Amino acid sequence: MRPVFALILFLVAGSLFAQREYNNGWGGVFRSKVKGNGELVKQERNIDDFTGVKACCSLNVELRQGSYSVEVxxxxxxxxxxxxxRRGRTLEIGFERNTNIKTTKPITVYVTLPDLEYVGASSSAKMTGKSSFRGDDLELDVSSSGAIYLDFSGDEIEADASSGGKIEVSGSVSFMDCDASSGSKIHAGDxxxxxxxxxxxSGAGVTVYASEEVDAEASSGGSVRYRxxxxxxxxxxxSGGSVRSGN
Incomplete structure (x- = not known):
């Protein structure tokens, strides 16, 4: 009896595991892994009327200022x-839920838009400005090793980085507002x-440039450098934070 009972327990446990593995998704069944076939193609996506771009999941996004265009x-x-x-005024880029994608060639999304007000990157996504942007106010938000590289001239930039995210921004503004935590970096000295x-x-670091006034707060090993x-x-x-001038 004991071997039979043990076999029944094993079969029940296996069934429950299989249900958790394959029915764990949005809409029910988890899709199998999809591997890229090596044939690189560009596909246009007809979307406009957005002022923000947000990406996740290790995707590369190249940003340019101009008439609306989106190519994958x-x-x-x-x-x-x-x-x-598009959700509201933000273009969101990612993968369909419950997909397991394995690429053999990198994915790049090319986005052109006339006005840029928001850029967000999470989960190792990389957003790179391939042209200089001009506008009024810009919000930058990175987390979970996301990265943003951008040149912007306008009134104000609000930059927020957490969980190993990285922001590098150049250009000119009246006011630069930075918040960084959990090992993230904001390089705004240019x-x-x-x-x-x-x-x-929490070990984050920020570099800023200010010709008139700096207001800086650093705690728990965080550091601020100003130029x-x-x-x-x-x-x-x-708690071990530091604020100092430097080039």
């Missing part, structure tokens, strides 16, 4: 699994601002 370069059998849609604010914690010889510096440090 990927292996032909993977195109259907790459999701590009973005010439009149005023800059930085709040840094530009500002006339007024207001700094607050605690």
């Amino acid at each position: 370069e990927a292996e032909s059998n993977l195109q259907e699994y790459i999701k590009v849609e 973005c010439k601002a009149k005023r800059a604010r930085a709040d840094v914690s 530009g010889n500002p006339g007024a510096v207001d700094s607050d440090t605690s």
Whole structure:
């Protein structure tokens, strides 16, 4: 009896595991892994009327300022699994839910838009500005090893980085506002601002440029460096944080 009972338990456990493995998804069944076929093609996506771009999942996105255009370069059998849609005024780029994609060639999404107000990158996505942008206010948001590289000139940039994210921004603005935590980095020393604010914690690092005023707070091993010889510096440090001038 014991061997029979043990066999029944094994079969029941295997059945439950299989259900968890394959019915764990949105809409029910988990799709099998899809491997790229090596045939790289470009596909146009007809979407417009957005001012923000957000990406995830190790995707590469190239940004340009101009008339609306969205193109996805990927292996032909993977195109259907790459999701590009507009939510509100933000273009969101990622994969269809419950897909397991294995690429043999990198995926690149080319996005052109007339006005840029928001850029977001998470889960190792990389957003790269291939032209200089001009506008009013811009919000940058990275997390989970996402990265943003951009040149922007306007009134204000609000940059927020967490969980190993990275932002590198150049250009010129009136006000640069930075928040960084959990080992993330914001390199804004090449973005010439009149005023800059930085709040840094948990081993994160921020570099800013300010010609008039800096307001900096650093805690828990975070560091702020400022350039530009500002006339007024207001700094607050605690728990191993540091604020200093430097090039």
